[in-house]
Amino acid sequence: MKPTVHDIAKIAGVSLATVDRVLNGRPGVREITRGRVEEAISTLGYVRDLAAANLAKGRTYAFTFILPANDNSFMIGLAEEVRGAIARSSAERTDIRIIEVPPFDPAALVCALDAVVESRPAGAAFVAIDTPEVRAAAKRLQAAGIPVVTLVSDLPDSGRDHYAGIDNIAAGRTAAGLMGRFLSGRKAKVAVLAGSMLVRDHRERLEGFSAVVGGSFPDLDILPVLEGRDDPTLAETALAEAFANHPDIAGIYSLGAGNRGLIRAVQTRRERPVVIAHELTASTRAALMDGTIDAVLNQDAGHEVRSAIRVLKAKADGLPVIAAQERIRIDIFLKDNLP
Amino acid sequence: MKPTVHDIAKIAGVSLATVDRVLNGRPGVREITRGRVEEAISTLGYVRDLAAANLAKGRTYAFTFILPANDNSFMIGLAEEVRGAIARSSAERTDIRIIEVPPFDPAALVCALDAVVESRPAGAAFVAIDTPEVRAAAKRLQAAGIPVVTLVSDLPDSGRDHYAGIDNIAAGRTAAGLMGRFLSGRKAKVAVLAGSMLVRDHRERLEGFSAVVGGSFPDLDILPVLEGRDDPTLAETALAEAFANHPDIAGIYSLGAGNRGLIRAVQTRRERPVVIAHELTASTRAALMDGTIDAVLNQDAGHEVRSAIRVLKAKADGLPVIAAQERIRIDIFLKDNLP
DNA sequence: GAATTTCTGAGGTACGTAAATCAGAAATCT
DNA sequence: AGATTTCTGATTTACGTACCTCAGAAATTC
Incomplete structure (x- = not known):
């Protein structure tokens, strides 16, 4: 007994x-x-007995999620997953609020974070932007005793309790490993398309990618990074310009979002380059199937959201987390293993 | 309210x-x-309110796991994960029993399954062997009203409620996709090392591998399948023999366990073939790092066990499962994204 | 219409914990 | 020593559900 x-x-x-x-x-x-x-x-x-204790307390876990109001498929999907969690909230004793903020806007994020401090939830999760102001705001949250989880993009040295997202350096390294092997040692130019160097995940992917290309595939020549702001239209024009300057681009690593533009740009080419992109969406899936994209590195938004909630609960209760369960993995999709 | x-x-x-x-x-x-x-x-x-109901009932979920007493790292790790779940059982209201059976022995498995029917747990999970007798025994479990989950290796048409494991056809296809691209279109012989054609997961991996090689990489020549019984020593001798007969083997797909033997055999070669193996263990990890193995396809045993338990709980309570959460993914590890 | 069977309501206890109240004991201060 | 303050114990109610007993009402049978 x-x-x-x-x-x-x-x-x-x-x-x-x-x-x-x-x-x-x-x-x-x-x-x-x-x-x-x-x-x-x-x-x-x-x-x-946590169940009995929560019953006696009549406890519900109030959590706040701060999400960028980006209109790319990934962020839309992420918000969708949070809403899915809200739908399950009665069974899980959670009470989740979503705050939307303009994308790539540190000031707006800081403002939202400070509003969270006021409402004093049992935990908060947000997609970080890597600036000192945001870091300071995260520290204020932490100082107020509110467990903090960063989502998708991390913010080290901010006192956050946990990061629910992939290892982006490893993701960049993996992309480079695949790119190098798919191009099988030949001398070639590689274009890199990013969203913004302001978010840490994009910077880290580039860092990992460059490190492995430099170390293991010195014959690859990385062109100056293109910034597409995770916007399909901007991405398309940026790439078109790159093709104009370098008609012999043999590989493209798209480390941000807005891949619809990338796909359109690539499909105009006679000689298709090796393309590696991030995030499995309807458009990248179709591009994988028809051979426009060769590999997709994916992070499962549903896992990230559920993991963030599990961790916030554990932190709120002062309980340990199962580290292996909360590690978000880099999914690699080829056309052969699409779910 | x-x-x-x-x-x-x-x-x-x-x-x-x-x-x-x-x-x-x-x-x-x-x-x-x-x-x-x-x-x-x-x-x-x-x-x-399930928590209140379980409290009132004083309910604990009695589950039985039937595991093969294989001594390869993967199965040892799987058993370890189940024991980890047992360690958490008081917090999760579970009471999990492990039954060990000799590996690749359908009669022993049937015997164990029938014993489970007798003990009437709230759910059962087992690593299936694909024979009509096992199928019939699984149906008896199901008929007794006991939720059944197959683990790692599936058993379709047996009435099992759920399969907690990867899509092995997709895994084989993925291996072929990587193999084909890593060998970049050159004409080459590829050896396939399996454990046993008696278990469905191995058969399916071979099926997927062969399909994609035949369809997309017709220049690859698949040699007759070697059976290593998931045993390092047997695997090593089988491979040594294959090398003797075909010194020009350029690729090896090891779709079972016992990779220590594979690694030893490959390391004797001057010209190292492209090697793709399954399951990330201490030895395959080291081989990835030093370049003996080029890619490892992995299934996360911890996820499989936790998923099996979640599903059994849901089935015992007549609740729906979050399908996306329970999909076990194929992890692809290169040396660049080792955790 | 009496006897039976089938339904329904009222009420209680239990699960394991939280949290509140109140009273008495012990320690501290004046 | 008396008054205060600080500790401690006993007791009770509550959370939302399960499950039990008992009695009375309604429907059914004879």
């Missing part, structure tokens, strides 16, 4: 109320008595 | 006991009254 608070009370020779005070760190217990109770707890191997 | 049984009773104008009878399908309610109660339930949008 699992030990209960009643067992502890009996063994320690105290009342239920005292056990409750010790368990919940409430004042009003002598040191000696506290010691006796704690000894009983450890000899019995008592663990609090 | 979330509606409770009390609200239903009030709205329907009946007592708590009657609501309880309707909710739990107990007899003693007139059809008309039952209808009134059900209407109240749906208009209120009542959902049973």
Whole structure:
């Protein structure tokens, strides 16, 4: 039989109320008595029944998600997943609010973060922009005792409790490994299309990509990075221009979003380059199928959202997380393993 | 406020006991009254609070896992993950038993499955062997009302409720896609090393691999399949023999376990072939790092076990599962994205 | 219309924990 | 010593559901 608070009370020779005070760190217990109770707890191997505790408290976990109002498929899908979690909220005892902010706008994000401090939820998750102001705002959240999880794009040294997203350096390295092998050692020019160097995930992908190309595939020549602001139209024009300047581009690594533009630009070419992109969406899926894109690196937005919620719950309860379960993996999709 | 049984009773104008009878399908309610109660339930949008219900019932989910006593790293790791779940059982209200059976032994598996029917757990998971006898035994489990999940290797048409494992045809196709591109179109011989054609996962991987090689890379020549029984020593000798007969083997797809032997055999070669293997273990990880293996396709045993438990719980409670969450993905590891 | 069977309501206890109240004990201060 | 303050114990209610008993009402049978 699992030990209960009643067992502890009996063994320690105290009342239920005292056990409750010790368990919940409430004042009003002598040191000696506290010691006796704690000894009983450890000899019995008592663990609090969270379900019963939450029932008694009538607890619901109030979480706030701050999401950029980007209109690329990935961010739309991410918001969709959060809404899916909201739909399950009654069963999961959560109460999730979404705050939308303009994309790539540090000031707006800071403003939203500070609003979160005011509303004092049991936890918050947000897609980080890597600036000192945002970092400071995240620290204020943390200082207010609110567990913080960064989503998709990380913000180190900000005191955030957890990062629910992929290792973007590894993603860039993987893209380079595939690109190098797919181009099989020949001398070639490679274009890199990014969204913005303001977000850490894009910078890190580029960093990993460049490192492996430089180290393992010195015959590849990386052209200056194109910035497409994760916007299909901008991406298309940026690429068209690159093709005009370098008709012999043999590989393209698209490390941001807005791949619809990339796909249109590539499909105008007679000689198709090796293309590696991020995020499996309707358009990248179709492009994989028809051979316009050779590989897609993907992060599963649903996993990220569910993981963020699990971690926020655990942090709110002061519980450990299963690290292996919360590691978000880099999915590699070829046309052969599309789900 | 979330509606409770009390609200239903009030709205329907009946007592708590009657609501309880309707909710739990107990007899003693007139059809008309039952209808009134059900209407109240749906208009209120009542959902049973599972945590409270389980608390009241004092419920623990008794699950049985049948695992092959294989001594390759993957199966050892799988068993380890189940033991990890057992360690968390008090928090998760589970009571998990492990039954070990000799590997590749259908009769022993059938025997174990029938023993499970006797002990009547709330759910069972097992690594399937694809024979009619096992299928029949699985059907007996199902017929006894016990939710059944196949683990790692599937058993279609057996009435199992769920399969917690990867799409092995897709895995084989992916291996072929990578192999073809890594060999970049040159004419070459490819060896395939399997464990046993008795388990469905190995057969399916071969099927997928052969299909894509035949369809997209006709210049590759697949040699007759070697069977290594997932045993390092047998695998090594089988490969050594293959090298003796075909010194010009340019690619190896190892679709089973026992890769320590494969690695030893490959490391004796001057000209290293492209090697694609399954399951990330200490030895395949080291081989990836030093270039002996080019890519590893992996299934995350921890995810499979946790998913199996989640699904068994849901089935035991008659609840739907989040399909996307339970899809086990094929991890592709290059040396660039090792975790 | 009486006897039976079938339904329904009322009420209670239980699960394991949280949290509140109140009273008595012990320690501290005046 | 008396008054205060601080600790501690006992007791109770509550969370939302399950499940039990008992009694009375309604429907059915004879």
